Amino acid sequence: MKTRDAVSLISKIKEKTSRFILTEMAAQGIHDLATSHGDIIYALYNHQRLTMAEIAKNIRKDKSTVTALVDKLVRTGYVAKERDATDSRILHVALTPKGEALQPIFENISQRLLDTFYTGVTDDEKNELLRILIKIHDNF
Structure with missing residues (x-):
């Protein structure tokens, strides 16, 4: 397989997994999330709660992107923001009951995604794939 083919395939897998997740969320009545x-x-x-900087580090996105995403989650009622009691520059983010209610749905979707992803893949192949993906990730 040529390197260009591998990059194209990785891109297509990412696109298909995103489509799978969005379709599954829509089937559960979740239409307001990406x-x-x-x-x-x-x-x-x-x-339980994270600062905006902690979220950015945790999900490996820049702070401005996280701010836009969190603002939408606040507008849709999935999370709430709260100023730190000792430092008003710091914002904490926590799930609302509406956001907490998504957990079993998300876990179910994640399991179905993994089941689909690994259909026909042996445990040895999974381990080898993970080893290679970690190596590629560490290259960056």
């Missing part, structure tokens, strides 16, 4: 919002919501499932 896949990038899911990164923030997932990070907040693992932490």
